[in-house]
Structures are given as C-alpha cells and as structure tokens.
Amino acid sequence: ANYLVGYATYGVAGSTTTWWNAATSYPQTWAPIAPGAGESRTLPGLTPGTTYYLAVRARDEAGNTASLSNVPSAAAAAVGINHFDVTGLSTTTTAGSGLGFTLTARTAANVLMTDYTGTVTFTATDPQAGLPGSTAFTAGDAGMKSFVVGSLVFRTAGAQQMTTRDSLLSAASGQSPVVQVSSTAFSQFRVAGLPQDPWAHVGRVISPVIEAADVFGNRRADYGGTIVFDVDPPGTAVLPSGTTVFGAQDLGQLTFTNGVQYLANAQTVTEVFVEDVPPTVFFSTRVSVAA
Numbered sequence: 001a002n003y004l005v006g007y008a009t010y011g012v013a014g015s016t017t018t019w020w021n022a023a024t025s026y027p028q029t030w031a032p033i034a035p036g037a038g039e040s041r042t043l044p045g046l047t048p049g050t051t052y053y054l055a056v057r058a059r060d061e062a063g064n065t066a067s068l069s070n071v072p073s074a075a076a077a078a079v080g081i082n083h084f085d086v087t088g089l090s091t092t093t094t095a096g097s098g099l100g101f102t103l104t105a106r107t108a109a110n111v112l113m114t115d116y117t118g119t120v121t122f123t124a125t126d127p128q129a130g131l132p133g134s135t136a137f138t139a140g141d142a143g144m145k146s147f148v149v150g151s152l153v154f155r156t157a158g159a160q161q162m163t164t165r166d167s168l169l170s171a172a173s174g175q176s177p178v179v180q181v182s183s184t185a186f187s188q189f190r191v192a193g194l195p196q197d198p199w200a201h202v203g204r205v206i207s208p209v210i211e212a213a214d215v216f217g218n219r220r221a222d223y224g225g226t227i228v229f230d231v232d233p234p235g236t237a238v239l240p241s242g243t244t245v246f247g248a249q250d251l252g253q254l255t256f257t258n259g260v261q262y263l264a265n266a267q268t269v270t271e272v273f274v275e276d277v278p279p280t281v282f283f284s285t286r287v288s289v290a291a
Helices: 016-022
Strands: 002-008 024-026 051-059 073-075 083-087 092-094 098-106 119-124 144-153 158-160 162-166 173-175 179-182 186-192 199-201 209-214 226-232 243-245 253-255 260-262 268-276 282-290
Touching (some): 083 173
Parallel strands (some): 199 282
Antiparallel strands (some): 002 024, 083 098, 158 179, 226 243
C-alpha cells in the first residue's frame, strides 16, 4: 500500500478526475507509516511564492485507489541552502596531481536546490593545496557545478580533505571524502640541524638529520640511495667519512650524531654539501664561521 500525490497551480473546477489526470505526480519513495500517525513531506522544485493545490489518493496492495482527498492549497516557501555534496573525487592521488569533482547544493531535506545562485569558497586540510577560487553558481547550473581535473591539487602526503562553504552562510558547508595522498618522486634532501643562521662557531659539533623527500617536502620512506658529505673550502669542517647507504629500516631518514664540526677560522665562509651518489640531487648550507 502507498499514497499517490498530485499537485497543480490551479484548483479543481469541475471533474476531479480531469484535475487529477492533469496534475503533476510526486512519486512516493518512502514506506507509509502506521495508520493514524502524522506524516510530512517536502515537495521539491516549486517556485517560491506560487500557490499550489495538492491532493492525495490511497492505494491498497491490490492496486485499488481511493477517492480524491480534499484539495488544500498553500504558497510555496523559499528553501535555503543547507549543505553541499562533493562527488566524483578520487580518494587516492599522488602529490601534485590534479583532481576534479562535482559540487551539489542541497536543502535540509537533502533535496537538490536547483535555484541556488550563491558563491562558494574552499579550504583544505593540506596547507599546500591548490584550490578553486571563490565560485558563483548561476541559474544555468541548476544547483550542480562541475570542476574540471586540475581544479584541486593536494601536495602534502597523508589523509587530506577539502571543505566548501557558502560565502554568506558559513554553516552551509560540505566536506569531500578523505583523499589519501602519496608522495611523488624523490627530488631533494631536507636537512635539519645544520645552522640556518648566518654564523657558526669554530669547534661547534652538530648532529644533522638527513631526509629524502619529494619536491613538496614529503618524505620518501622508500629511498635507498647513497649519500656523501663535502665541504668548501676543503678542510674547514669535520664530516662523516665515506659514503652512507639508506637502508629500508631508515624509512628515508638518517641522523648523523655529532657528525659535523666546523673548523674554519674567523670570517671564513664555509659551505657544507649533502649529495647523492652519483650526484644528481644535493643540499647545501653556507655559514660564516667565527672563533
């Protein structure tokens, strides 16, 4: 058993059968509740301010329909934006790869808001993300707007999300699915512990931490290359000797405890290099060494 619902912008004038046959049908997609209990539904796609006339007919399991109900009328109220759906977005990607998605405006009843013409803004959990700028929906979008591949770019490895909000009603928002971002190809060393200030001191001993990373600074835990330290001018620092191989257990990061000591005289500019073997990627830091 279910209900048959019909509505029109004019009332019954003469035959109820004629009115019913010409009315717009609203398909019932929900199960009827127990007899005697109250029930309410929202009709989507109506024009705000327009008066609509509505009637209901009950239908039993055998397909028999009851007579037309009374035909009440009411003016359609404007329904505001409540939230956005983000669909069509891949849930896995590589840092720096472009993504596309579709944004859908919906009411509190989760109905497509075909007349939404607001402006949306975007933020992300990834501080390096490339995001669309503020974007206005037009009447032609009918509540759904597609963003081409490349509109969204995550650059930081890990679990990332994008959030969109109506520019005037921040509570009307939507979050994308979580996107798992993997690092891209190895392209640099990130070095912690070497002085970043313009001065170092003779005899200073430090423990640099060397991390293999991609162009966006994401660690490459699978890096298995060989590195070597060098200094210019020669002999102005004590460095780890020979070459060092990254093993699988290092997960792309090595600490050289007490590995570097500056020996240069006052006012000497010393540059320490870290490079792979053969030399294709390197890191360097320049300091003036004082007594």
